[in-house]
Amino acid sequence: QLPTGLYKKVLVILHDSVLPYMNEPTLMMDFLTVAYGIGGAISLLALNGLFILIHQHNLEYPDFYKKLYSLLDPSIYHVKYRARFFHLTDLFLSSSHLPAYLVAAFIKRLSRLALTAPPESLLMIIPFICNLFRRHPACKVLVHRPSGPEDMSQDPYIMEEEEPSESRALESSLWEIQSLQNHYHPDVAKAAAVLNQSLSEIEDDISGLLELSAYELFDKEVKKKAIDVPLEFEQLRGLFGKKNDIFAEHFSLD
């Protein structure tokens, strides 16, 4: 009923400057539920207010996790409210009473989406997934399945399935993270390689990683001091003079 911009503005401040001062916060229930159903960034923002209602005012929300699961799409790693969303998701998934299939579905979906994520999000999501493994050891089959079938022609996980219980995530493995071990950013590759070994007991602290920005990452890399600088040894002929230069095929120097 509201224009999108206004909707966002309202939802951003709702949880900390409106709800605590209301006599009956439950009145916001309908508003938030509708906002949560809209989808996209507005749903992400409505999550915060909804969480307060569920947590402090006893709101029963059927299929909450299913809804949360369907909120996960490729844009979550790119949007502005990423930190907020993952902070809340971390909260929701911290309960140890969640069934393994649900957590596994979340893990699988998050890592599938991570295949399109920028490095600053990857650096956050990989420890996030590691933490999920630590909280729910039953999900460890995703990274360690010693007695599985040798060769599969298909990933059993069904990405399009809306219902987490039907997604067959527990039969799958985390090939996505294995692919990310080849990521170009050294820190991401290292973080992904952690899942090769058995995990340590202590949970990683991801609060510092939530707000990571690309520029900070860049700055960190630039400020690193190198002992020596390896050089290219292939003799070059010009700007496009390398062996098998892609540029020479498609660009000209004019």
Added chain:
Amino acid sequence: SNPFEVKVNRQKFDILGRKTKNDVGLPGVSRSKAIKKRTHTLLKEYKEREKTNVFKDKRFGEYNTKITPEEKMIRRFTLERQQNYGKKNIYNLNEDEELTHYGQSLAEIEKLNDIVDSDSDTEERGTLSAELTAAHFGGGGGLLRKKVSSGQQDEEEEKPKSRKELIEEMIAKSKQEKQERQIRRESALELTEKLDNDWKEIQTLIVRKTPKSEKKDKEVEKPKPDEYDMIVRELGFEMKAKPSERMKTEEELAKEEQARLQKLEADRLRRMRGMDEQAHKRKPSHVSADDLADGFILDKDDRRLLSYKDGKINIENEEEEKEEEEEEYGGEEDNENEEESEEESDSEDEEDDAADGHSDLESDLESEEEAAENKEEKKHKTNKKQTQNVEELDPEREAAKSELPYTFAVPESYETFKSLLAGKTIEQQLIVLERIQKCNHPSLAVGNKAKLEKLFGFLLEYIGELATLDSPELRTIDRLILPLYNLCQMFPEAASESIKFILRDAAHDMGEVIEVKGRATFPGLDTLIYLKITSLLFPTSDFWHPVVTPAFMYMSQLLTKCRVTTLQDVIKGLFVCCLFLEYVSLSKRFVPELINFLLGVLHISLPKKQAQGYTVVHPFTPVGKNLELLLVRDKEDLESWQKQNLPLSIMARLKESSRTEINHIRLSCLALCFDLIKKCAALYESLPSFHEIMHPVRILLTQHVPVNEYPEKMQEWYHSALKELENKVKHYTPLICEKKKPVPLKQYTPKIVKVLEFGRKQAGSKKEQERKQLIQRHKRELKGAIREIRKDNQFLARMQLSEIMERDSARKRKVKELLGSLATQEGEWKAMKRKKWKN
């Protein structure tokens, strides 16, 4: 106290510096204390375990020790008054309150005034209470008491004070001690320094006396050189003809070169896998208990593993090893030699000329010794560049050479550098640069290194400026790359610093723009050229590289943060995609941004409709105004299209204004995009989730792209890309964690750790230490709690036992009593009976 009650914890060994806390204990005292405490708390609780009523002591301040009794009384009194104040009888108008004395109302006393009890009076007279004396005589008693109380107060106040003071005193003392120690140390240092100086002075006096005198003699001798002597000396000093190294044959040279390249490639691979870091972080080498510490180490197994290659024994390894050793001896020289060889091989004769004709100019730079050095270096050079150099020696170049002066000073500022190159042809510029390098080679003078390092920066800036021109002089840049490469090989650190500086500036600008506007635009051609140059100068396959990794980050930002609004943006984006592909072509690293961007580019080449089956991510949007940027609808343009190489100058300025030409550029972009997808597919084939990565692209290609409308050439591109995507086997193997290393058995070899500070655990970072401390504290507390609980249980059991015993004994006593009384009754009865009977 009683020596039998003291328990001394004897120490087995005296350890210097260890503080002992519990060396003396008083078990009896502490036990009685604990029992007393339990009787006050636990026993009370136990006794009241089945009682629900609770006794509450509401007397004001009964358990408050802070208030003095007098004050307590006063406060209680006021409280009582306050309580009674409101509850007054409303009919009782006259009497506000009842006056009392010693708890009795005065009124009553007044009534009974006449009948004074003499007994009590006498009693009072007999023993004057302290209060009475205090009230009546006011003298000694009161004072005494006051004194006592004040004394008590003092004590109370003194107690905490004294403790605090004690601690403060201790702190002050330790501080003082520390200071004193420092002063002592400093003075000792000073003294030793002084001693050293003195010794040095004396030493010079002792030792150098003789040589000085000799020197003087020599100086005396020198002024009269004999010609004969001179000749003899010259002959003596002249270089004897050494057996020079045999000239290597072509084959050997080729082999050597190959080995060198192989070694470099092996290095590159090692860096690519990121094994460098682990290897370089020196692990503390294990020292076994049998080590005699005599410096004898069997460090290397000299035996080689026998290996076969194509049926022959692999000998190359050996050569490589040798090569490696050589490298170690002169890692830096290697580069210089290379450099040298290049310069000199192409202009040997020229340099001779220079030496002859302009000796007056260069005499200050080149001394004879250095010339000899150069000659030696010439001998060592490899001739790999000869063929290339021959090509370059064209007449034009010769002409350019003759025109220019032979020596150049390194320009101090960018302006002078620019003016030096201004108005010259490419050839001339190259020669100028070459000569600057040669005249100011670091081996010739001390400051030359810094100067040439600056030159790299200037050259880079110059290239940037050429690229930002309205019609960028890319040909010039193309030629200027070579001197840039040479300079970079000479000064890797400086080169990396200057490129990093440029990258940082560019990223910083973009960050600011994003903060202000919320989105960024693609940078100019110069930045893109710099990124390309980075890939030429540095190995892009390294796991981590001081320059390349930031460049990666910057390019990733370009592809995710910059809005694509014009055709130029598309071309720039595709250029960055090409860069990415080139960067990772050897290492095959995964770049999500690249796939995203290509998907987005394909998306904007489609006619507007609801996107289905795939989602485009930032910076592209499924719906919006910048769609259809690459869409070509004109049939004729489609037909007349020929694949053309995109000129880089488009990025600076879009010259083509006719619609046909623009459409052609669009189609070329599309073709480029198809080709890039094909290359990506080939590159990422080995990734385990290749199909998931390429899924959206495949859906878009198969379901949405209007293939039939494309010209034939484009269809070729399309099909080759699709083929590359489709004919990959799907292959999934379940993941299995690496096995944990078995924990090694504990050995008897003592672990030697340097102790920096006593009484504190070493090892680990601060965070780790904190964690350990917490764990230790938790353990200690847990132990203490368990002990306490155990003692509580013992205490309770004891109490219960004593209760039972008491009850039992009471019962026994009662039974005995009863039996006794029965027996007496019986006895009495029998006695009565007997009496009766008698009677």
